Amino acid sequence: MKYSIDKKEKYAVFQLAEENLNSIIAPDLKSELVIFANEGVRNLVFDLSNVQYVDSSGLSAILTANRLWKPLGSFVLTGIQYPSVKKLIEISRLDTVLTIVPTVKESIDFIFMEELEREINFDEGDQAPADH
Numbered sequence: 586m587k588y589s590i591d592k593k594e595k596y597a598v599f600q601l602a603e604e605n606l607n608s609i610i611a612p613d614l615k616s617e618l619v620i621f622a623n624e625g626v627r628n629l630v631f632d633l634s635n636v637q638y639v640d641s642s643g644l645s646a647i648l649t650a651n652r653l654w655k656p657l658g659s660f661v662l663t664g665i666q667y668p669s670v671k672k673l674i675e676i677s678r679l680d681t682v683l684t685i686v687p688t689v690k691e692s693i694d695f696i697f698m699e700e701l702e703r704e705i706n707f708d709e710g711d712q713a714p715a716d717h
Contacts, residue, residue: 586601586614587601587603588601588602588603588614590621596626596627596629596658597621597626597630598632598689598692599618599631600632600634600635600664601632601633601635603636604635604638605638605639605643606633606638606642607639608642608643611642612642614643614646615645618646618653622654622657628657628658628659628660629654629658629660630661630663630692630693631647631650631660631662632664633662633663633670634663634664634666635664636670637667637669638667638669639670639673639674644673644674644677647662648682651682658703659700661685661686661695662686663686663687664688664689
C-alpha cells in the first residue's frame with residue numbers, strides 16, 4: 586500500500602496513493618490507522634484525491650478511522666473527486682456519518698476550528714465555581 590503522511594503539531598494529512606481502496610489494501614490501511622492513532626495523532630485528514638474506486642472493505646477502513654478518531658479529536662474525509670467514490674459514500678449513507686470537506690486546505694481549517702471549540706469548551710468546564 587502506497588501512501589504519504591504529513592504530520593503537523595495539531596493534525597496529520599494521510600494521502601492514499603492508490604487508485605483502489607479495496608479488500609487488498611483495506612487490512613493494511615486499518616493497521617496503519619491504528620498505529621497513527623496510538624502515536625497520538627489527534628486529528629486526521631484522510632485524502633482520497635487519488636482514489637477512483639472504493640469497495641465495502643474500503644468503506645469499513647474509513648469507518649474504522651472515524652471510530653478511532655472520535656475520542657481523540659477530528660477525522661475529516663477529503664479529496665473525493667471521482668463520481669463512483671462519491672456515489673458509494675452517498676448510497677451507503679456515510680455522508681450523514683462522516684465529516685466530508687472538499688479540499689485538504691478546508692479540512693485543515695475545519696480541524697483548527699474544532700480544536701478551538703474543544704479548547705473553549707474545556708476552559709468553560711474547567712473553571713471552579715466562584716466562592717460566595
